[in-house]
Amino acid sequence: MKNKKTQIKEGIQFHQIETNKFKTNLFAIFITLPLTRENVTKDALLTAILRRGTKNLATQEEISKTLEEMYGAGFDCGIEKSGDYHTIKFYLEVINEEFLPEKENLSQKGLALLFDIAFNPYTEKEAFQEQYVVQEKENLKQIIEGKIDNKANYALERCIEEMYQGKPYGLYKYGYREDLETITAKDLYAYYLEVIQKSKIDIFASGQLEANLEEIVKENPNIQKLQPRNVNLSIEENKEEQIQVKEIIENMEVTQGKLVIGLDVLAKQKNVTYITMLYNTILGVGSNAKLFQNVREKASLAYTCSSNYSKRKQIIMIRAGIEIENYEKALQIIKQQLEDMKKGEFTQEDIQNAKNLIFSTIANIEEEQDTEISYYFGQELAKSNVTIEEYRKKIEEITKEQIVELAKKIEINTIYFLRD
Amino acid sequence: MKVIESLKIKEKVYIEQFENGLTVLLVPKTTTNKKYAIWGTHFGSIDNHFIMPETKEEVYVPDGVAHFLEHKMFEQENGKNSLDTLMALGVDANAYTTNDHTAYLFEATQHFEEALEELMDYVQHPYFTDENVEKEKGIIAQEIGMYDDDPAWQLYMNALDCLYKENAIKIDIAGTVESISKIDKEVLYKCYNTFYHPSNMVMVVCGNFEVEEMLKKIKAKLIEKPKQGEIKRIYAPAEKEIHKPYKETQMEVSQPAFIVGFKDRVEAENMVQRHIAIEILMNMLLGKSSPLYQQLYQEGILLAQPDLDYEFTKEYAHVLFSGQSKEPKKVQEALLKEIQRQKENFDQTHFERMKKKVYGDYVVEYNNIADIARMLLADYLKQIQSFDYIEQFQSVTPEYTKQILQEVFDEKKCILSVVKAK
Numbered sequence: 001m002k003n004k005k006t007q008i009k010e011g012i013q014f015h016q017i018e019t020n021k022f023k024t025n026l027f028a029i030f031i032t033l034p035l036t037r038e039n040v041t042k043d044a045l046l047t048a049i050l051r052r053g054t055k056n057l058a059t060q061e062e063i064s065k066t067l068e069e070m071y072g073a074g075f076d077c078g079i080e081k082s083g084d085y086h087t088i089k090f091y092l093e094v095i096n097e098e099f100l101p102e103k104e105n106l107s108q109k110g111l112a113l114l115f116d117i118a119f120n121p122y123t124e125k126e127a128f129q130e131q132y133v134v135q136e137k138e139n140l141k142q143i144i145e146g147k148i149d150n151k152a153n154y155a156l157e158r159c160i161e162e163m164y165q166g167k168p169y170g171l172y173k174y175g176y177r178e179d180l181e182t183i184t185a186k187d188l189y190a191y192y193l194e195v196i197q198k199s200k201i202d203i204f205a206s207g208q209l210e211a212n213l214e215e216i217v218k219e220n221p222n223i224q225k226l227q228p229r230n231v232n233l234s235i236e237e238n239k240e241e242q243i244q245v246k247e248i249i250e251n252m253e254v255t256q257g258k259l260v261i262g263l264d265v266l267a268k269q270k271n272v273t274y275i276t277m278l279y280n281t282i283l284g285v286g287s288n289a290k291l292f293q294n295v296r297e298k299a300s301l302a303y304t305c306s307s308n309y310s311k312r313k314q315i316i317m318i319r320a321g322i323e324i325e326n327y328e329k330a331l332q333i334i335k336q337q338l339e340d341m342k343k344g345e346f347t348q349e350d351i352q353n354a355k356n357l358i359f360s361t362i363a364n365i366e367e368e369q370d371t372e373i374s375y376y377f378g379q380e381l382a383k384s385n386v387t388i389e390e391y392r393k394k395i396e397e398i399t400k401e402q403i404v405e406l407a408k409k410i411e412i413n414t415i416y417f418l419r420d
Numbered sequence: 421m422k423v424i425e426s427l428k429i430k431e432k433v434y435i436e437q438f439e440n441g442l443t444v445l446l447v448p449k450t451t452t453n454k455k456y457a458i459w460g461t462h463f464g465s466i467d468n469h470f471i472m473p474e475t476k477e478e479v480y481v482p483d484g485v486a487h488f489l490e491h492k493m494f495e496q497e498n499g500k501n502s503l504d505t506l507m508a509l510g511v512d513a514n515a516y517t518t519n520d521h522t523a524y525l526f527e528a529t530q531h532f533e534e535a536l537e538e539l540m541d542y543v544q545h546p547y548f549t550d551e552n553v554e555k556e557k558g559i560i561a562q563e564i565g566m567y568d569d570d571p572a573w574q575l576y577m578n579a580l581d582c583l584y585k586e587n588a589i590k591i592d593i594a595g596t597v598e599s600i601s602k603i604d605k606e607v608l609y610k611c612y613n614t615f616y617h618p619s620n621m622v623m624v625v626c627g628n629f630e631v632e633e634m635l636k637k638i639k640a641k642l643i644e645k646p647k648q649g650e651i652k653r654i655y656a657p658a659e660k661e662i663h664k665p666y667k668e669t670q671m672e673v674s675q676p677a678f679i680v681g682f683k684d685r686v687e688a689e690n691m692v693q694r695h696i697a698i699e700i701l702m703n704m705l706l707g708k709s710s711p712l713y714q715q716l717y718q719e720g721i722l723l724a725q726p727d728l729d730y731e732f733t734k735e736y737a738h739v740l741f742s743g744q745s746k747e748p749k750k751v752q753e754a755l756l757k758e759i760q761r762q763k764e765n766f767d768q769t770h771f772e773r774m775k776k777k778v779y780g781d782y783v784v785e786y787n788n789i790a791d792i793a794r795m796l797l798a799d800y801l802k803q804i805q806s807f808d809y810i811e812q813f814q815s816v817t818p819e820y821t822k823q824i825l826q827e828v829f830d831e832k833k834c835i836l837s838v839v840k841a842k
Contacts, residue, residue: 021451022787023429060717064709065773072777074784095783099429101814139723145674146744151569253672253842256565286507297501300558303566321566349508356510356530363529367454368788 002366002387003376006214008203010228014217015376017206019366025107025207026093026369029118030377032233033199035086035168041140041175042183042191043086047077048136049188050090053122053129057113066113070106071095075117082381083312084168085233088195090118091370096208108216111205119196119222127186137180144174148252151418155258156319159416162248163262169313200231202380204373233381239314241266246414258418259330261318263338265309267409273311274394275406280309280316281354282346282403283337288353290337290346295320301330312381316410324419331415341407344400351400358395362388421635426807429786433796433807434631440645441619445796446634447626449789455532455627456789458525459543460797462622463489463615465595466519466588466655466735472614473649479610482602484560484595486615487517489608491556493524495547502542511535519589520733521801527790532629533637540641546612548605561597571673572742575839578667579679579740582835585663586656589736617648622800626793655735658686661833668838675723676840678748680755683833684730684737692808695730696778696816697824698739702728703774704767705758705829706741712758721747721754733802739828748838759829766825771818782809 004016033043057063067073074093079086092114094106122129148154157172164170205213217223242264265276284291284307295305305320322330340346365375365388379385386394422435434446463486471478493515494503506513506526513526513535524543528535567573580590594600614620625634662683688694706713708725716722726743745751785791799806 023783024787059714061709061714064707068707068709068773068777070776070780071783072780093784095780099783101428101779135718135720138720142675142723142744147674149571149673149675255568256562287501287503288507293504296559300555301562303559303562321562323562323565353508353510357507358510360510360512360527360529363453367452 008218008223009226011231012201012223012226012229013203013380014214015202015204015373015380016209016213017204017372017376018209019206019369019372020208021367022207022369023096023099024093024369025096025110025205025209026091026373027111027114028092028204028373029090029114030202030204031088031118031195031199032082032085032202032381033195035081035084035171037171039191040086040171040173041179042188043088044079044174045133045136045140045180045183045188046192046195047079047088048140049128049132050117050121051075051077052132052136054116055120055122056116058122063117070109071100073106073110075114077117079173081169081171081173085381086173090114107207107210111216112220115220115222119226121192123189127184127189128192130185133183133185133188137183140174141177141180144172144177147172147174151252151254152258152319152321155260155416155418156317158248158250158418159260159262159317159414162246162416163315163414197227198229198231200229200233201226202377204376206369206373239264239266241411242413245412248414249417249419251420252418254418254420256321257324257327259320259322259327260416261334261412262414262416263316263318264411264413265314265316265406265409266411267406269402269405271394271398271402272406275398275402276309276311276314276316277358278351278354278395278398279341279403279406279410280307281357282350283307283316283341284318285354286357288350290340291318291320291334294333294337295330299329299333301326301333305334311378315413327417327419335412338410338412341410342404344404344407348400351403355395355398359392362392362395424805424807426810428810429783429807431786431792431807436635438618438639438642440642441617441647442642443622443800444635444638445622445624445800446631447624447789447792447796448629448631449627452628452789454527454529454789455625455629456525456527456793457536457539457623457625458523458793458797459539459623460521460523460621460801461615462520462620462801463522463611464518464520465591465593467615467653468588468591469654470614471652471654472610473651481607481611482595483591483599484593485603485607485611486522487594488556488560488600488603489611490515490517490522490524491560492548492553492608493542493546495552496542496545497547502538505538506535509535509538517593519593520735521798523794523797525793536637537641540638543616544643546609546616548608550605553603553605553608557600557603560594560600564592564594564597567592567594571671571677571839574669574671575677575679575742575837578669578839579681579835579837582664582667582837583662583681583683583738584736585659587659587736588655614651618642618645619648620651622797624793624796624800626789626796658735660685662835665834666836666838668840670840670842673839673841675744675746676748676838677742677744678751679740679742679837680752681741681835681837682739682829683835684732684739684828686732686737687734688737691732691802692804692812693816693820694824695732696809696813697821698730698828699728699778699781700771700774700816700821701825701829702730702739702741703777704762704770705755707774707777709773712754716751716754721745721750748836752834752836756831756834759825759831763825766818766822768818771821775816779813782813
């Protein structure tokens with residue numbers, strides 16, 4: 001097994017991925033908690049506050065200076081939706097010492113700093129620093145308002161929001177402007193303490209790792225103060241077919257219309273995620289895909305038209321940028337592709353092409369440090385343990401019959417169009 | 421064959437020039453499962469006026485031709501599209517056009533040989549018809565529409581408009597709906613025959629392979645072409661001064677976006693050292709730990725560290741600071757003040773720290789074979805050997821950097837481009 005997983009404490013896992021492909025070592029901490037309307041904005045605010053200062057390095061300036069001294073160690077943190085969960089992600093990347101002008105062990109230093117940022121924040125009187133909270137609330141407000149800036153992403157967000165009204169997955173990962181006023185530095189800190197003591201924590205290390213890294217992690221004072229926790233993440237609920245397709249048209253100043261179509265995967269067959277991956281690739285990934293061929297190449301209606309599959313939610317999102325007056329025409333062609341999939345109107349060659357594409361995605365996992373970490377984190381969340389070889393084999397075995405069976409259980413949930 | 425090795429970064433590049441003029445750069449790496457091949461021609465959006473080497477005909481081409489040609493190269497006489505063929509092999513294929521070059525590339529974990537053959541086939545066999553050229557106009561018009569809605573792109577184009585009066589870098593890479601309407605197959609063939617000659621091209625392959633074998637494979641697929649003389653490219657003369665200090669436009673954005681730019685002179689000497697010094701300086705001025713960034717962040721004027729870029733070829737050179745702010749003018753004023761302060765009071769410790777950071781940034785570039793190959797290609801076309809960024813690093817002194825600060829970050833060469841909210 002390439003990913004060596006050990007439990008540090010109940011609910012806290014340490015994953016070591018040994019690899020010599022990179023000039024860097026990458027460390028990551030993922031804190032996973034339920035996604036709720038009540039806390040969504042606080043989660044996003046936390047990522048912003050934590051990067052402001054630690055007990056040892058009280059200001060962002062000191063943190064930045066420390067990172068720069070470490071040959072520009074890369075630090076980032078952010079927040080992602082993982083199905084109905086919210087994951088706060090921290091990353092720190094350091095250069096492997098063999099590529100430095102003068103030898104220096106940056107890995108231990110980097111890992112300690114990462115723990116400090118995540119688990120040892122700068123506080124004053126049992127609260128986050130007031131000024132930091134005020135500033136970060138303002139910044140987050142602007143990020144939330146900035147949702148409209150990228151029209152294509154905005155359209156995608158809106159479509160998902162419509163598909164999951166009142167449900168966790170419909171929430172915007174950065175939260176909501178109206179929540180910000182009521183969050184105080186004290187409440188947020190209390191919430192933070194609860195988050196780090198109750199949430200699932202996954203720590204990742206990738207690169208040419210030291211043999212005693214596990215000990216180093218266990219002995220880190222920040223890790224020692226974490227309590228064991230019982231975390232049982234639920235797997236997704238069953239989906240039911242929607243009675244009527246939602247169709248939403250909204251206006252904004254755009255020169256190009258942004259069309260988004262959300263599909264539900266209602267199939268329950270064995271290996272459904274792997275079969276859906278193949279279905280999605282034939283439909284909308286790459287230039288051989290039905291969407292690209294028919295919407296762009298044959299009808300010349302779009303520059304982009306593709307689809308994307310979210311495993312955890314069992315949905316496929318189709319996106320196209322089109323001339324506004326071509327809405328009906330594009331929609332009709334896209335619907336026709338879905339019908340053709342149901343009728344099995346695709347060849348063995350289409351299937352093989354799609355498999356080849358997925359094989360290269362699989363082969364690529366190990367070639368990027370963050371992608372490899374994400375893969376193993378996905379396995380962790382899905383409570384599965386599929387190796388990269390097994391993954392490939394599962395794709396290899398899928399037949400046309402299975403894809404057609406699945407296609408019959410794929411239905412449009414929402415059609416969203418952003419136009420002028 | 422020439423071999424250049426960097427002991428610091430532990431990489432080697434093998435350089436071979438074939439008889440027909442094609443240059444090949446090979447970077448073998450045993451630790452990856454992948455191979456990445458990129459074939460570039462020194463032909464970009466700025467090359468809109470030139471003299472054909474054989475006929476000596478002087479040609480003006482419509483804006484957006486290089487990019488249009490890139491789109492059309494995939495189409496084959498047998499009705500197939502090479503991009504589809506490559507994707508069907510499971511390789512990740514693509515192409516792109518920049519100001520100064522066009523490149524065709526793919527990345528493979530399997531079927532590399534078939535893919536390389538396909539790449540070399542389609543790049544060497546153009547097939548343009550009236551019909552297929554017409555059809556492409558609709559697709560490219562949509563691509564242009566996509567950029568029209570992109571505030572970041574509009575901001576950048578306006579910054580270039582401030583920096584240059586006549587320079588061809590101001591031409592939108594994709595052209596305009598109007599300019600591409602004038603493109604026909606004759607124009608495409610003229611450009612193809614001029615710029616897609618091996619002597620104007622370079623191929624880079626990076627990944628897991630044997631050098632000699634790879635060279636053989638490439639050689640075997642090259643078709644014979646008569647030697648070609650030099651292509652004379654005609655550009656507007658270099659302008660010392662900026663075009664205008666300020667330009668703004670309004671779009672539906674939540675918050676204004678800005679670019680503060682400084683025009684640099686072209687054809688400066690020691691471009692690698694100059695580039696390193698400028699990167700260090702940009703970081704000293706507005707990097708994460710810089711006093712100015714800390715101040716503007718505290719004041720809520722900057723939300724995130726601006727992007728720092730230095731772009732240059734023989735035809736243009738400029739420094740760009742781009743970000744979002746509710747008060748772009750304040751950012752510019754504060755930056756100019758900070759430049760003045762650092763000119764008078766150069767902080768050596770800060771310099772050493774940013775130098776380390778910039779070194780780390782260069783090393784990280786070598787994490788990914790695609791990044792390596794693309795970097796080698798882009799640098800080669802600028803007549804730069806990429807490893808020099810690592811090798812010459814130590815030679816960038818505080819004294820030299822101070823001198824560059826005085827020279828490049830000049831208030832008279834400063835522009836501001838703003839996209840305002842409606």
